[in-house]
Amino acid sequence: MPYSLYLPGNSWLHRLHPLTKLAFSLAAAVIIFAGPGEWLSAALPGLLAMLLLWRAGLAWHVASVSFRLLALLSCVLFLVHGFFNPHNQTILLALGPFAIGVEGLAFAALVVLRLAATLFASLLLVVATHPAHLVQALAEARLPYGLAYLLGSPLLLLPQIARRVQAIRDAQQARGLETQGSLLQRARALFPLAAPLIFSALVDVEERSLALEVRGFSAHHPKTSLKELADTPPQRLARWVMLLLAGLLFIAGVWSRTYGGR
Amino acid sequence: MAVVEVQGLSYTYPGADSPALKDISFQVEAGQLLAVIGANGAGKSSLCLALAGLIPTLFHGQMQGAVTVCGLDTRQHHPGQFAGRVGLVLQNPANQLSGMRYTVYEEVAFGLENLGTPRQEMPARIENALQQVGLAGLGERSPYTLSGGQQQRLALASILAMQPNVLVLDEPTAMLDPQGSQALFTIIYKLARAGTTVIIAEHHLEWIASFADRVIALAEGSLFLDGAPGEVLSSPRLLQAGIGWLRYTRAAHLGQDRGVWPVNRALPVTLNQAVKGFQTAQLYLPGQEQDHADPD
Amino acid sequence: MSLNEQLKKDFSTLTLALMAVAIVLNIVLGQLVSLLKLPIFLDSIGTVLVALLAGPWAGGLTGLLTNLIWGLISDPVAVAFAPVAMIIGIVAGLCAKYGLFKKWWQAILSGAIITVALSFVAIPIRVYMFGGVTGSGADFVVAYLLATGKDLFSAVLITVISNNLIDKVVTALLAWGIVKGLHQRFTARFPRASAVTE
Numbered sequence: 001m002p003y004s005l006y007l008p009g010n011s012w013l014h015r016l017h018p019l020t021k022l023a024f025s026l027a028a029a030v031i032i033f034a035g036p037g038e039w040l041s042a043a044l045p046g047l048l049a050m051l052l053l054w055r056a057g058l059a060w061h062v063a064s065v066s067f068r069l070l071a072l073l074s075c076v077l078f079l080v081h082g083f084f085n086p087h088n089q090t091i092l093l094a095l096g097p098f099a100i101g102v103e104g105l106a107f108a109a110l111v112v113l114r115l116a117a118t119l120f121a122s123l124l125l126v127v128a129t130h131p132a133h134l135v136q137a138l139a140e141a142r143l144p145y146g147l148a149y150l151l152g153s154p155l156l157l158l159p160q161i162a163r164r165v166q167a168i169r170d171a172q173q174a175r176g177l178e179t180q181g182s183l184l185q186r187a188r189a190l191f192p193l194a195a196p197l198i199f200s201a202l203v204d205v206e207e208r209s210l211a212l213e214v215r216g217f218s219a220h221h222p223k224t225s226l227k228e229l230a231d232t233p234p235q236r237l238a239r240w241v242m243l244l245l246a247g248l249l250f251i252a253g254v255w256s257r258t259y260g261g262r
Numbered sequence: 263m264a265v266v267e268v269q270g271l272s273y274t275y276p277g278a279d280s281p282a283l284k285d286i287s288f289q290v291e292a293g294q295l296l297a298v299i300g301a302n303g304a305g306k307s308s309l310c311l312a313l314a315g316l317i318p319t320l321f322h323g324q325m326q327g328a329v330t331v332c333g334l335d336t337r338q339h340h341p342g343q344f345a346g347r348v349g350l351v352l353q354n355p356a357n358q359l360s361g362m363r364y365t366v367y368e369e370v371a372f373g374l375e376n377l378g379t380p381r382q383e384m385p386a387r388i389e390n391a392l393q394q395v396g397l398a399g400l401g402e403r404s405p406y407t408l409s410g411g412q413q414q415r416l417a418l419a420s421i422l423a424m425q426p427n428v429l430v431l432d433e434p435t436a437m438l439d440p441q442g443s444q445a446l447f448t449i450i451y452k453l454a455r456a457g458t459t460v461i462i463a464e465h466h467l468e469w470i471a472s473f474a475d476r477v478i479a480l481a482e483g484s485l486f487l488d489g490a491p492g493e494v495l496s497s498p499r500l501l502q503a504g505i506g507w508l509r510y511t512r513a514a515h516l517g518q519d520r521g522v523w524p525v526n527r528a529l530p531v532t533l534n535q536a537v538k539g540f541q542t543a544q545l546y547l548p549g550q551e552q553d554h555a556d557p558d
Numbered sequence: 559m560s561l562n563e564q565l566k567k568d569f570s571t572l573t574l575a576l577m578a579v580a581i582v583l584n585i586v587l588g589q590l591v592s593l594l595k596l597p598i599f600l601d602s603i604g605t606v607l608v609a610l611l612a613g614p615w616a617g618g619l620t621g622l623l624t625n626l627i628w629g630l631i632s633d634p635v636a637v638a639f640a641p642v643a644m645i646i647g648i649v650a651g652l653c654a655k656y657g658l659f660k661k662w663w664q665a666i667l668s669g670a671i672i673t674v675a676l677s678f679v680a681i682p683i684r685v686y687m688f689g690g691v692t693g694s695g696a697d698f699v700v701a702y703l704l705a706t707g708k709d710l711f712s713a714v715l716i717t718v719i720s721n722n723l724i725d726k727v728v729t730a731l732l733a734w735g736i737v738k739g740l741h742q743r744f745t746a747r748f749p750r751a752s753a754v755t756e
Contacts, residue, residue, distance in 0.1 A: 153361035216376030219342030
């Protein structure tokens with residue numbers, strides 16, 4: 001699928017119910033950023049996610065995606081905080097007028113660890129779940145139908161409108177509009193690209209909504225579904241356990257920060 | 263009882279200077295194929311929306327008169343209650359995709375899911391609908407990889423699966439190429455012959471002449487002609503309304519002055535009628551007596 | 559009008575269709591602009607459009623969902639900034655509601671207000687989750703400010719405001735212009751749009 005991180009497959013992770021994976025990602029994110037003991041709370045969920053992904057054969061893919069997403073940010077973090085973090089006291093290395101401080105590096109390392117761990121946990125959901133199934137799972141969990149539409153339909157609309165952008169760009173470039181050059185030239189190139197796109201997209205909105213109405217979108221019937229998503233009682237239990245654990249660790253984290261006196 | 267009853271329908275969009283529809287009245291019996299013709303802006307689309315129960319509830323303008331479809335008054339029922347009774351197919355194929363389904367099969371299921379159709383019934387209805395529009399083998403394809411004509415047929419299938427009593431189509435071939443148009447027209451005709459009540463707004467006068475049971479003509483929101491295709495499509499009032507005539511009609515009309523078309527013979531609206539009429543005419547000069555024409 | 563009725567009115571099928579398209583516009587225009595390497599993002603144009611046509615809650619939800627969806631399909635890091643996108647929609651809608659989107663200069667003012675409002679949310683997220691850094695050119699500014707002795711919070715404050723001010727003003731102006739330019743038959747179907755079009 002273009003425009004998506006989803007990797008089709010049949011691993012045990014793929015076969016888990018989408019809400020189970022979602023619960024894991026959410027619980028992990030909460031624990032990573034708000035749990036007690038900064039390094040441990042960040043590292044453990046991340047390692048767990050990696051372990052689960054490794055068992056499903058997805059670890060390498062997730063690691064490479066995470067690297068691509070975080071590499072630049074991590075470098076900048078280490079540089080900026082290594083040199084300029086206000087809490088820098090212990091000098092590791094001096095380079096002329098600038099010095100790299102240990103505290104800054106440690107701070108950067110913690111941020112990177114948290115981001116990486118959260119990314120592993122969220123990619124566990126995203127890489128192993130088809131977006132349509134996630135939306136269906138949410139709709140079955142009685143998410144308002146309109147919300148399910150808003151989560152699902154942009155995913156399919158996106159390639160369509162992106163193609164239109166390309167067509168408009170090609171047409172404008174054929175008419176000699178600059179897309180390189182000075183700032184002013186590029187700024188002036190924006191309007192003839194953006195305006196037709198926005199207007200044409202908005203014109204379609206009315207017809208789209210009528211087509212939805214005619215297919216019973218706003219009918220007051222309870223809705224049925226063509227296919228069922230596989231769910232099991234152990235998964236349901238696991239979801240509640242994870243969310244409960246996250247809640248408890250969140251409270252513990254707040255407690256330790258308020259009264260830990262560091 | 264008529265399946266569709268329109269009585270004195272007038273409608274003005276909010277903020278508009280003049281009404282889009284003025285005092286329109288007509289009825290449609292079950293199983294009829296009714297064509298609606300008119301120049302652009304004459305009110306065809308507004309009429310289609312009114313027949314599908316979307317006007318006035320969604321558009322909030324001012325409406326007088328009544329539209330009753332399958333026994334339901336459109337002023338008193340929400341569009342959701344018309345879904346499954348009235349189907350509406352619009353012009354732009356891509357805009358009619360729900361945007362929530364990744365395969366053709368699931369796209370057709372969308373309407374059924376909204377109506378609360380039991381899961382066991384869905385496969386038969388979906389496959390039947392895909393069969394009717396000629397997309398039977400494409401169930402697993404993504405709707406976004408289909409051609410315009412195929413997408414329009416998918417839109418029709420999605421509506422057919424809901425088994426509406428009345429099918430309304432608003433210029434469904436406007437964005438299709440000739441082959442796509444022809445394919446769609448063939449399907450619509452088959453549906454009508456099988457007993458579906460069809461109301462179609464179109465510009466393709468030739469198809470309408472051959473296949474419609476009845477034609478109504480709109481101009482500036484008013485209905486000014488209502489009758490059989492032969493009558494309506496050869497009426498001189500079409501010319502004034504900016505709708506125009508078919509070429510055969512025009513040729514025969516010109517031919518009347520030149521003795522190539524019998525003066526007391528009805529103007530043709532199909533190729534067959536034209537050929538027969540031209541064959542029986544005998545060249546004559548004004549003032550001379552005519553031989554009796556072939557009783558055809 | 560009860561809450562449920564108000565919700566149904568604010569989130570009619572037409573509004574939902576608009577929001578879906580707006581979410582896509584946010585993503586697509588954001589990409590287009592970054593291709594052109596301009597100092598703006600324009601990735602909340604859809605959010606503000608929805609806010610002007612359908613009110614603050616629809617606008618806020620559009621922003622929130624844009625980031626969630628972008629996180630789902632391309633970069634989960636975007637999810638962290640979903641609250642920021644939501645604030646943009648809510649504040650734009652409130653500005654429109656209180657008559658601050660009628661004239662072009664009001665749109666500029668609203669853009670500034672939006673910038674200030676989003677900073678309240680963006681700065682803590684940036685500082686606490688990302689160490690104040692974005693992986694973009696703005697980080698040079700942050701580095702410079704840190705080197706001159708400012709604390710992280712102030713450094714990020716200055717960068718966030720200066721980064722967003724131009725973008726939000728341009729976005730607000732553009733959205734205002736578009737709503738004004740829309741066909742009356744379309745805007746008439748959005749009750750809240752009258753705050754801008756009249």
